[in-house]
Amino acid sequence: MNGIKRYLLRITFALAIVTAVSTSCSDNFESSIPYVYVNLSINMVNYNDLTVPGNAVLLSGGYAGIIVLYNGVQYFAYDAACPYEASQSCTISVEGGIGTCSCCGSQFNLWDGGYVMSGSADEPLLQYQATASENRLYITN
Template sequence: MCKLWALCALLLLFTTACNNSNGIGPRIPEVFVDEQISVNSQLYPGLRQDGGYAYINGGYKGILIVRQNASQYLAFERACPYDPTASCSQVEVDPSNLFIVDDCCGSQFNMQGNVTGGPSVYGLQQYRTALSGSLLYISN
């Protein structure tokens, strides 16, 4: 019984010692996301080709949409997970169109939102997407 109590106390100590109780990294302030765009719109020419992208308003600091293929789109919060509340923290696609970067902290992410370099250890926050015809719905 005493060993079980000690194990439980130790586990409690480890879980409360973390600076984030849910284990997902720095908290990006939660905002309601319910956006829809036409992927065929003249406003988003990058969404007409695989690997293309577009920025839209919404989310906490904006939303980055990346086209994987004609039927799959990914949507990411533009706040960098390293320090999301920093005034300069906003990711963008590098001019090479090969990766996503936050020039504020230097973190880099691949086009699927996974961290590949810099101080961030967490990937980009991803929103749900659903494609119906040419309408892309983005939500959280």
């Protein structure tokens, strides 16, 4: 009887772990930035600035434009709209891998995730998927 209790205890423990992990890894974050379909493909030959880590370019697309930054390892793409203002007129300017909102002054770390560093914003920049393949960069949502 003791073996059955241990077996049931192990199963219960394993189910508890699986439940905790599956609910904590949810990717259902909803940004305050309105959804706009994004499916861009750019030729990297035309964007030499993106071969230097820390350089950023602003592309047309998304809700208020798309900021693309290369950190030396991978590319990041963010909507240029500030999530605090959620307006097409309050955009993010970039200097040294730090994005700053033109309206509220919030600052964001563009090197890895667009997270808030300071200011009124309480959510990160809306991030798009950026995938490099050969001489092309694909940006999608």
